[in-house]
Amino acid sequence: MRVGVGYSDNPDSAAAGAQAVRQALDQAGLDGCDLVLLFSTSRHDPQALRRAVAAAAGPRARIAGGWAVGALTNWDLGYAGDQVGLAVFRFDTTACDIVAEGDLAQGEEPVGRRIGEALAEAGVAADSPVLLLYDTVDRTRGAMRMLMATPLLAGIESALGGLPDVVGAGLAGDMLGTPGWQWTGDGLAERQALALLFSGGVRMDSVIMHGCQPCTGYYTVTRADAQTILEIDGRPALDVIGDIFAGAIAPEDYGFFLTLGVNMGDRWGDFDESAYVNRMCLKVDHKRGGLVMFEPDMVAGTRFQIMHRSLNLDYIAPRIEGLFRKLEGRRPVFALYIDCAGRAAGFAGIDAEDAAEVQRVVGDRVPLLGLYTGVEVGAVLGRPRALDWTGVFCLFSV
Known part of the structure; x- marks a missing residue:
């Protein structure tokens, strides 16, 4: 070859x-x-x-x-x-x-x-x-x-x-x-x-x-519709993310920026980049207070962390x-x-x-x-x- x-x-x-x-x-x-x-x-x-x-x-x-x-x-x-x-x-x-x-x-x-x-x-x-x-x-x-x-x-x-x-x-x-x-x-x-x-x-x-590491603890998707996360820990998804960012980032800027990481390995073990599936936000759904993701697999029960992108x-x-x-x-x-x-x-x-x-x-x-x-x-x-x-x-x- x-x-x-x-x-x-x-x-x-x-x-x-x-x-x-x-x-x-x-x-x-x-x-x-x-x-x-x-x-x-x-x-x-x-x-x-x-x-x-x-x-x-x-x-x-x-x-x-x-x-x-x-x-x-x-x-x-x-x-x-x-x-x-x-x-x-x-x-x-x-x-x-x-x-x-x-x-x-x-x-x-x-x-x-x-x-x-x-x-x-x-x-x-x-x-x-x-x-x-x-x-x-x-x-x-x-x-x-x-x-x-x-x-x-x-x-x-x-x-x-x-x-x-x-x-x-x-x-x-x-x-x-x-x-x-x-x-x-x-x-x-x-x-x-x-x-x-x-x-x-x-x-x-x-x-x-990835060049990403988790910067928060775990949250849980409690309601989703196809690729849209509607609720996190029983609250509207946009409200939860807004509280995490404390107003530093507007919801209009979540698209292509907000990245959620799903740890497929040991949840409480040392960080292992190769065990994470990253999910990026495509846009927000203001009407329903949701996050529209690139894939439809963040269903109810999915535990995730907010990911920080490394510049190194x-x-x-x-x-x-x-x-x-x-x-x-x-x-x-x-x-x-x-x-x-x-x-x-x-x-x-x-x-x-x-x-x-x-x-x-x-x-x-x-x-x-x-x-x-x-x-x-x-x-x-x-x-x-x-x-x-x-x-x-x-x-x-x-």
Whole structure:
């Protein structure tokens, strides 16, 4: 398995696609490839970009991916502009099956079940590396609605009787809720979910990186409706959060800022970042006094803490280095960084880019491709879960 990565911020979609593919092929020493993993912002014409990538990658290449808020490689990083990032793959004894299903707008769980059934037919095992990519934006009913990973994963699990080694990304081409496009292997579609199943001796090790720590004790959700938390400890959710912040932060600013952490490990043990599922507030529901979250899993009975975001990036290097140490003689061939767009310095209002620290730590040891996402999927205590305000670093080896 040989991999190369490429990047362009050329506003011309055809030129950007050709430039990025040439860069990736040159890095890998290839004249063509079997698979292109492609991400671009919503500024690009998806058809023109696909045509250019296909022409440069060669007749065997399948193209999979979709829109993202931004992209990065070992040497380039950008978001909210004209970024294109991609990886080219040449398979020898290894392989990759692509499953594409939709329409997500009709229900995430049924789509997940169909993906699970297709993965079963393709021979998925408990330790099979699976990359899940899905559209997060639905405007078919007028106002924007978030498509969610939690029911999508539940559907996959129901079909398989368990979940394989899944990492993934909820795709969004910008921060404005523009309906997105996906490249599905052999075509172009909207409101899709894709699963890429790697086989033939490919292993994927991954680690989640929140950079968050709890700053309060535990609270309990006592009433919720779908993704909206209505009551906390028997009181309106907005009242409880308002008392905690003591007026320092207005409810209008909770969206994309307020982060709740659910500890899946020992509630009273030492803090363990890898045991937390972070949930970010999307907006507030003033009429009902509720918090609208990115996922619908904070149901009545869920215990959580308010999380504080760290501005110090020294937690990143040890976690990435830990994956390289786990290789045990295997050869690393590709690294993928799935990064919440809200963590980007330009959106978070900070100076340091967490993705730049990832670039520094990886160096030139392995080709690196990254994308900025709406939602991340990674393993918490061995179980794939939807995550917010998280970076998921994945290291593929043979």
